[in-house]
Structures are given as structure tokens and as C-alpha cells.
Amino acid sequence: GESVGLHLPTLSVQEGDNSIINCAYSNSASDYFIWYKQESGKGPQFIIDIRSNMDKRQGQRVTVLLNKTVKHLSLQIAATQPGDSAVYFCAENTGGFKTIFGAGTRLFVKA
Amino acid sequence: GAGVSQTPSNKVTEKGKYVELRCDPISGHTALYWYRQSLGQGPEFLIYFQGTGAADDSGLPNDRFFAVRPEGSVSTLKIQRTERGDSAVYLCASSPDPGRNEQYFGPGTRLTVT
Numbered sequence: 001g002e003s004v005g006l007h008l009p010t011l012s013v014q015e016g017d018n019s020i021i022n023c024a025y026s027n028s029a030s031d032y033f034i035w036y037k038q039e040s041g042k043g044p045q046f047i048i049d050i051r052s053n054m055d056k057r058q059g060q061r062v063t064v065l066l067n068k069t070v071k072h073l074s075l076q077i078a079a080t081q082p083g084d085s086a087v088y089f090c091a092e093n094t095g096g097f098k099t100i101f102g103a104g105t106r107l108f109v110k111a
Numbered sequence: 112g113a114g115v116s117q118t119p120s121n122k123v124t125e126k127g128k129y130v131e132l133r134c135d136p137i138s139g140h141t142a143l144y145w146y147r148q149s150l151g152q153g154p155e156f157l158i159y160f161q162g163t164g165a166a167d168d169s170g171l172p173n174d175r176f177f178a179v180r181p182e183g184s185v186s187t188l189k190i191q192r193t194e195r196g197d198s199a200v201y202l203c204a205s206s207p208d209p210g211r212n213e214q215y216f217g218p219g220t221r222l223t224v225t
Contacts, residue, residue, distance in 0.1 A: 034212050043115070043202050043216025044154065089153045097142070097167050097209055101153030 012108040019077040021105050023090035026071060030092040033066060034099065035075045039086045044101075047075070047088075077107075085109045113137070115217035117203050123223045124193055132188040132220045136205030143186050144214060145178055146202040154202055160186060161209050193224045 013019045025033070031052050036044035048059040050066050050073075057064050063076040073090050087104040094100075116135045124130050136143050141162055146154035156170040160180045168178070175193075180186040190197055200221050204214035 032212050041218065043204070043218055044214075045216070046213040049212040091153070093212060097144075097159040097161075098156045098170065099144075099212075099214070100156065101146075103151070103153050 009103070010106045010108065012110060013080050015080060015082060015109050015111050017080055019080045019084070019107060021075045021077075021088050021090075021107065023073040023075075023102055024071060025073060025090070025092055027092060027094060027100075028068070028071070029094055031095040032093040033064070033073050034091045034093065035062075035064060036089045036091060036101070037084075037086045038089065038104070044089060080107075080109050082109050082111060115203055115205055115215050117201075117217040117220050119220060120218065121221045121223075123225060125225055126193060126195060128193050130190050130193055130222065132190075132201050132222070134186045134188070134203030134217060136184065136186070136203070137215055138184075140205035140207050140215070141183070142206040142209045142211075142214075143180060144204040144206075145186070145188050146204065148200045148202055148219070157188070159209075166209075190222075193222075195224045198222055198224045
């Protein structure tokens with residue numbers, strides 16, 4: 001079935017450290033996996049996506065890793081900053097226009 | 112440039128009343144999406160428009176929910192006979208074309224049904 005979940009609901013990291021946010025998915029037919037960031041009182045903001053035929057993609061300070069064998073997705077944030085504090089959602093797109101979001105992980109960055 | 116805007120930002124209504132929520136997408140974006148987000152949860156897909164037509168409305172929970180986009184720009188989400196369980200933040204997003212994963216979200220309308 002369609003479901004996207006997360007291993008941990010909260011993550012606390014020290015400023016300057018790297019953050020790793022994990023996500024498990026169950027739909028092997030998904031074409032794309034996407035990460036969004038949502039700050040309090042705002043709508044989600046697109047971070048990065050990865051196609052299902054890739055296993056790694058890098059952006060600015062972020063890297064997404066996809067392991068299709070174990071149906072696992074992760075978002076790595078380098079040199080985490082206070083402005084990175086937010087809820088992070090993984091999402092999947094099965095090739096249609098419906099994007100399925102997970103429940104989110106809250107990232108706290110300690111100064 | 113201007114992002115996606117939604118009005119009102121907050122709406123309180125009584126159970127059984129009718130409400131309309133408005134979304135102004137980014138100019139030129141042909142794809143428009145509505146989502147519902149409950150506290151502590153991720154956004155839940157409701158409906159997707161490509162131009163004026165609803166290409167996928169499979170996420171609408173029941174026939175009390177309806178959405179239109181008559182001119183391919185502004186969209187209105189309509190909820191009839193509201194119930195307390197409809198209380199949530201309703202998010203709108205737009206995209207330049209349906210093939211793009213990057214959706215631009217508005218700030219949402221917080222609906223409270225008393």
C-alpha cells in the first residue's frame with residue numbers, strides 16, 4: 001500500500017554538526033522521493049528530490065540517499081545551522097500527481 | 112515575486128455551516144494542489160488541478176468537499192455541513208507544470224469547527 005513513515009519523531013543536534021533524518025517507505029512503485037522542510041506557521045518548502053533509479057543526490061548542504069533494497073530514504077544536512085530547525089517530511093510520488101507525505105521529524109538545533 | 116497566498120488565514124465556524132477557502136497560486140503555474148494537515152501530521156493530498164480541470168480528486172474525504180478553479184488560476188475549496196473533524200490547516204500549493212516535484216506551498220488556512 002501507500003505509506004511513508006519515519007524512524008524518529010524528534011532529532012536534536014549541536015550547531016555545526018551534521019544531521020541525518022531517516023524515512024522508511026513501503027511503495028516500491030514510487031517514481032520519486034522528496035524532502036520538504038516546514039517551519040512553524042508556514043507551508044512546506046521543497047528541499048530536494050531523488051528519482052527511484054538513483055541512490056544519491058546532492059544539493060546545497062544537503063544529500064539524499066535512497067536504499068531501495070531496504071526501502072529507506074535519508075536526508076543529510078551538513079554543518080547544521082539554527083535556521084535548519086524545522087519539521088522535515090519525506091514524501092513520495094508514484095508517477096501520478098498525488099504526493100504522499102510522511103508524519104515528519106522535528107529537528108532541533110542547539111546553539 | 113509573490114508566492115502562493117491563501118485567505119483567510121484563520122476561519123472559525125460552527126458545526127453544520129458552509130465555508131470557502133481561497134488559494135491564489137503563483138502567476139503562470141498551471142498545476143494546483145490542495146492538502147489538509149492535522150496537528151503533528153504530514154499534509155494529506157485532497158485534489159489536484161491541471162488548468163481548470165480536476166485531474167485527481169481521489170483525496171477528497173467525502174461529497175461535502177468540493178473544489179473549483181474556473182479560470183485556471185484562483186481556486187476555492189468548499190466544505191458543506193462542516194464537522195468538528197474537518198478542523199485542520201488547509202494548504203494550497205502550485206507548480207509550474209505537473210511534471211515537477213517541486214511544489215510551492217502557501218501558508219495555509221487554519222479551519223476550526225466548533
